[in-house]
Amino acid sequence: MTDAAIPAPAIATPQRDQRIGQMIVVAAVLLAAAKVALPDGLIRPPDWFVLPFADWINWTFAFLKDDLGLIYLTRAFADGVEWLIDITANLLYGKNRWPRIGPIPWTVIAVTAGVVGYALGGWRLALLSGGTFVWIAVMGQWEWAMETMSVIVVAVPLAVALGLVMGLLAWRYPRFEAVLNPVLNIAQSLPHFAYMIPVVVFIGLGPKAGAIVTIIFATPPMIRMTVLGLKKVPPEVIESGQMCGSTRWQLLRHARVPTARTEILVGVNQVIMQSLAMVVLASFIGMPGLGEKLLQLLQALRMGRSIEIGITIVLLAITLDRCSKAWAYRQPVHFERGTPWWVRNKLLLIWLALIAVAFTLAAFIPEAHEIKRRQAFTLSKQFDAGVDWMLVLLDPITLALRSFLIVWILVPLQNAYQWLPFAAVLTFLAGIGWMIGGARSALVCLAYAGLIAMSGWWDRAMITAYMITFAVIISMMIGLPLGVWASRSEGRAKIALLICDTAQTFPSFIYLIPVVMLFGVNDVAAIGAVIVFGMVPMCRYTIEGLRGVPPELIEAADMSGATRRQKLWTVKLPLALPTIMVGINQTVMFSLFMVIIAAFIGTRDLGQEMQRALSATDVGKGLVLGLCVAFMGLMVDHLAMRWSADRKKALGID
Amino acid sequence: MADAQPVISCRGVWKLYGKTPESYLAGVSDTPSFEDIRRAGYIAAARDVTLDIAAGEMLVIMGLSGSGKSTLVRCLSRLVEVTSGTVTVEEQDIGALDENGLIELRRNKMGMVFQNFALLPNRTVLENVAYPLEMRGQDRHDRRARALDVIKLVGLEGREDYFPRELSGGQQQRVGIARSLAIEPDIWFLDEPFSALDPLIRREMQDEFLRLQDMLGKTIVFITHDFDEALRLADRIAIMKDGAIEQVDTPDRIVLDPATDYVAKFIEDIDKAHVVHAGHLAGPVKGAAPRGDPVAATATIHDIARRLVEDKRARLPVADTSGKLVGVLKRQDALDVLFGEQP
Numbered sequence: 001m002t003d004a005a006i007p008a009p010a011i012a013t014p015q016r017d018q019r020i021g022q023m024i025v026v027a028a029v030l031l032a033a034a035k036v037a038l039p040d041g042l043i044r045p046p047d048w049f050v051l052p053f054a055d056w057i058n059w060t061f062a063f064l065k066d067d068l069g070l071i072y073l074t075r076a077f078a079d080g081v082e083w084l085i086d087i088t089a090n091l092l093y094g095k096n097r098w099p100r101i102g103p104i105p106w107t108v109i110a111v112t113a114g115v116v117g118y119a120l121g122g123w124r125l126a127l128l129s130g131g132t133f134v135w136i137a138v139m140g141q142w143e144w145a146m147e148t149m150s151v152i153v154v155a156v157p158l159a160v161a162l163g164l165v166m167g168l169l170a171w172r173y174p175r176f177e178a179v180l181n182p183v184l185n186i187a188q189s190l191p192h193f194a195y196m197i198p199v200v201v202f203i204g205l206g207p208k209a210g211a212i213v214t215i216i217f218a219t220p221p222m223i224r225m226t227v228l229g230l231k232k233v234p235p236e237v238i239e240s241g242q243m244c245g246s247t248r249w250q251l252l253r254h255a256r257v258p259t260a261r262t263e264i265l266v267g268v269n270q271v272i273m274q275s276l277a278m279v280v281l282a283s284f285i286g287m288p289g290l291g292e293k294l295l296q297l298l299q300a301l302r303m304g305r306s307i308e309i310g311i312t313i314v315l316l317a318i319t320l321d322r323c324s325k326a327w328a329y330r331q332p333v334h335f336e337r338g339t340p341w342w343v344r345n346k347l348l349l350i351w352l353a354l355i356a357v358a359f360t361l362a363a364f365i366p367e368a369h370e371i372k373r374r375q376a377f378t379l380s381k382q383f384d385a386g387v388d389w390m391l392v393l394l395d396p397i398t399l400a401l402r403s404f405l406i407v408w409i410l411v412p413l414q415n416a417y418q419w420l421p422f423a424a425v426l427t428f429l430a431g432i433g434w435m436i437g438g439a440r441s442a443l444v445c446l447a448y449a450g451l452i453a454m455s456g457w458w459d460r461a462m463i464t465a466y467m468i469t470f471a472v473i474i475s476m477m478i479g480l481p482l483g484v485w486a487s488r489s490e491g492r493a494k495i496a497l498l499i500c501d502t503a504q505t506f507p508s509f510i511y512l513i514p515v516v517m518l519f520g521v522n523d524v525a526a527i528g529a530v531i532v533f534g535m536v537p538m539c540r541y542t543i544e545g546l547r548g549v550p551p552e553l554i555e556a557a558d559m560s561g562a563t564r565r566q567k568l569w570t571v572k573l574p575l576a577l578p579t580i581m582v583g584i585n586q587t588v589m590f591s592l593f594m595v596i597i598a599a600f601i602g603t604r605d606l607g608q609e610m611q612r613a614l615s616a617t618d619v620g621k622g623l624v625l626g627l628c629v630a631f632m633g634l635m636v637d638h639l640a641m642r643w644s645a646d647r648k649k650a651l652g653i654d
Numbered sequence: 655m656a657d658a659q660p661v662i663s664c665r666g667v668w669k670l671y672g673k674t675p676e677s678y679l680a681g682v683s684d685t686p687s688f689e690d691i692r693r694a695g696y697i698a699a700a701r702d703v704t705l706d707i708a709a710g711e712m713l714v715i716m717g718l719s720g721s722g723k724s725t726l727v728r729c730l731s732r733l734v735e736v737t738s739g740t741v742t743v744e745e746q747d748i749g750a751l752d753e754n755g756l757i758e759l760r761r762n763k764m765g766m767v768f769q770n771f772a773l774l775p776n777r778t779v780l781e782n783v784a785y786p787l788e789m790r791g792q793d794r795h796d797r798r799a800r801a802l803d804v805i806k807l808v809g810l811e812g813r814e815d816y817f818p819r820e821l822s823g824g825q826q827q828r829v830g831i832a833r834s835l836a837i838e839p840d841i842w843f844l845d846e847p848f849s850a851l852d853p854l855i856r857r858e859m860q861d862e863f864l865r866l867q868d869m870l871g872k873t874i875v876f877i878t879h880d881f882d883e884a885l886r887l888a889d890r891i892a893i894m895k896d897g898a899i900e901q902v903d904t905p906d907r908i909v910l911d912p913a914t915d916y917v918a919k920f921i922e923d924i925d926k927a928h929v930v931h932a933g934h935l936a937g938p939v940k941g942a943a944p945r946g947d948p949v950a951a952t953a954t955i956h957d958i959a960r961r962l963v964e965d966k967r968a969r970l971p972v973a974d975t976s977g978k979l980v981g982v983l984k985r986q987d988a989l990d991v992l993f994g995e996q997p
């Protein structure tokens with residue numbers, strides 16, 4: 001009855017937009033072809049076009065910091081955070097700070113982790129989380145890991161609290177949300193390093209800077225999930241609360257927040273994962289711990305040791321992810337009536353007994369308290385041997401591949417990108433935008449690309465763009481068929497999705513280990529890391545898209561006598577394409593993040609400049625570079641999401 | 655039924671969904687039809703509803719899906735703001751109440767059972783049922799005892815510690831009923847409260863509500879799709895279409911004298927003999943009353959079917975429960991009703 005109330009969409013405009021877009025693209029090609037005849041001002045952004053954004057930002061920061069005295073505020077906050085970190089550091093690895101009672105024996109922590117794992121997810125999770133900490137202790141990495149953990153333990157609750165409060169405010173005041181949303185969009189596409197430079201300026205180096213940059217980086221997803229959860233609470237639940245005469249506060253506390261529990265806890269999970277990724281990377285600003293060690297070892301090409309630390313980080317990531325997800329999706333279950341208290345609190349009692357045993361053991365056996373690095377077990381020799389053996393085998397291949405890639409693909413592609421006149425690029429992007437989303441999208445593309453041109457980093461941005469293009473194409477060429485293959489059977493798809501999920505929880509830094517191992521420290525390795533990292537979402541969304549095709553359509557195709565191949569091409573892929581597009585979008589985002597991180601193993605793009613800005617603590621330059629990266633991401637995001645949404649609407653799926 | 659002062663009275667209540675319904679409604683000159691409103695891009699969920707509900711009355715609202723029943727009840731409890739019109743509850747304009755006043759009103763006067771149960775997923779059955787008591791600030795022991803009582807009443811003993819997720823649909827619905835029973839409000843809104851119950855429990859629950867209404871004089875607004883249920887419970891029935899009330903009347907009058915074609919269609923398949931009471935069909939006593947055994951005024955035509963067929967008199971005396979003569983029933987009229995012919 002109500003359908004007619006919605007005005008029918010105008011059908012004709014998309015086709016007109018298509019045609020206009022195509023004409024603009026043709027114009028762009030003509031511009032490029034006529035490069036020799038073009039004035040210089042259309043080939044590279046002319047000087048008058050470039051604005052000194054960096055100076056403006058620096059000036060603003062200086063004003064905030066010194067004239068407004070913001071630095072006292074941030075320093076005070078940082079001191080508070082440091083005080084907290086000192087407590088956890090003392091407890092976890094015995095740093096000589098108040099309350100000076102640590103370190104807690106590693107056996108106690110491992111047992112605790114095991115019991116938490118059991119409580120949340122049964123034996124398998126208990127084994128995983130307990131085992132992770134045993135591995136860390138036995139491999140002699142306890143202190144590094146605990147340095148990392150001491151910051152996570154402080155940063156996660158703070159980020160969660162901050163995110164919850166901001167999320168509540170955004171949900172409560174739509175105007176605040178309207179302001180917050182674009183800020184969050186940019187924040188979530190800024191590369192990690194862009195966050196670090198202002199923090200260094202305001203706070204300095206070391207663990208507290210690491211903690212604070214982690215908090216800032218991890219808060220946006222929490223805000224997002226909080227708002228999402230609160231908005232999803234069914235209106236009838238609220239109404240039933242109202243009819244019981246609840247006040248606003250009671251409604252929030254008893255009805256809204258508990259009903260949004262799952263979303264909020266998924267937010268917590270994201271905070272934890274983002275924190276881990278950031279803490280590891282914060283080694284660039286003097287954060288000690290696993291990340292710092294990994295950075296040093298990688299740079300020294302000590303592969304065996306790197307792999308050991310890599311395994312630790314991966315294990316930690318999987319443990320934290322699985323535990324927090326299990327917590328998020330756990331539903332309350334009742335006890336039978338008359339269950340005695342020791343049954344209700346069985347796990348608590350078991351835990352108390354176990355840690356009592358662990359404490360006693362630690363008191364008498366020093367190894368149960370702390371494993372010194374000299375006593376530790378190591379697999380680095382074996383790993384090194386394995387790596388050497390593999391390298392001997394693979395070296396001819398990787399060498400050939402490397403030189404082939406560099407000579408025949410990378411260098412020509414880079415030259416081509418750099419040869420393109422910037423006016424042609426802008427026109428081309430506007431044309432693509434117009435084809436996908438009409439005049440508005442064309443303007444959005446022009447604005448993003450124009451701002452990049454105005455930043456003065458056009459050439460570097462084009463290098464980043466070429467690497468992203470290449471990496472995304474290769475990711476698609478591998479990820480798509482892999483996804484198609486995996487989605488053939490239910491079992492295979494499940495396993496593939498599990499692998500993708502797990503791989504997505506790894507901090508991005510980890511991906512550098514295998515590529516450095518294979519290719520050494522150079523730009524092919526960097527691109528390799530980007531490809532591997534970007535393949536994961538590609539594969540994942542392909543599987544999800546293909547499996548999301550309504551079964552009755554496949555049955556209809558079956559009844560029409562379609563072969564497997566025909567079904568794939570005529571039914572499944574077209575219907576899965578919007579979802580696959582979302583995957584491509586994520587691949588681009590992931591690649592952008594990775595390209596910047598991989599800069600320190602040798603690229604000449606925006607990432608390299610970002611590294612320089614970081615070592616020179618040049619906020620203006622760092623932020624401008626970060627925004628350039630963010631704008632590239634946001635432009636692709638706008639186009640991909642727009643296309644995907646339109647396509648879904650046209651196909652009538654949702 | 656119509657007592658001195660209605661408990662709930664609404665005057666010209668409109669509820670439109672859409673972008674700026676207030677200004678739209680203020681802009682149109684005369685009362686727009688459902689179609690007009692739809693063409694303007696709005697959905698009319700309540701159209702110019704004027705209705706009085708007396709103390710102790712059980713009003714049953716019926717109508718097709720989407721006809722605005724739930725919305726009307728939401729307007730009466732101010733869960734949604736009306737677009738225009740006023741709703742007064744016990745001579746208090748609830749549209750004018752501030753937040754605290756509204757909270758007080760709901761804590762002390764009103765209760766509601768929701769169509770989709772609306773249980774808090776994080777609370778056990780017991781805690782859900784005790785929730786309104788908790789809001790009223792009752793102490794823990796009292797509310798536990800009270801909650802256990804009503805849980806027993808709805809037959810969920812032994813499941814106090816279950817979470818909503820662990821219950822079947824019908825059991826969840828009974829938790830919702832228990833939650834509103836716990837406070838025994840004076841004014842009760844029941845939005846399809848028994849839709850997921852099996853016939854046996856449904857009947858028990860109906861009896862329970864009838865008992866409460868009888869004993870404690872509760873005012874109940876009841877939504878249902880089930881005509882038999884409506885007949886069992888209703889003092890009056892309101893039939894809604896496209897947000898407007900087509901007719902509100904006693905069951906007898908609705909079946910005998912439908913106000914509009916729509917109502918006539920709505921009740922087409924009803925066996926009128928089960929609805930119409932002898933007392934209603936009877937005319938006044940004019941002149942000499944017929945002698946012989948009277949029929950009970952509270953009996954339906956169906957109840958006295960055998961007598962109607964066997965008794966050959968043209969006019970039958972009708973008496974109330976005390977035996978006093980209250981009217982005269984024309985046998986032909988009653989037979990027409992019995993065989994479903996238009997009188």
Ligand SMILES: Nc1ncnc2c1ncn2[C@@H]1O[C@H](COP(=O)(O)OP(=O)(O)OP(=O)(O)O)[C@@H](O)[C@H]1O
Binds near residue numbers: 672719725726
């Ligand atoms: N929050 C809302 N926003 C927009 N339209 C609404 C909203 N709530 C109800 N409506 C519309 O108002 C109309 C009446 O809905 P209502 O829920 O009152 O129907 P109902 O008579 O209770 O139906 P049912 O028997 O299916 O419960 C419907 O057309 C519905 O689409």
Ligand SMILES: [Mg+2]
Binds near residue numbers: 723724725769845
């Ligand atoms: Mg309804």
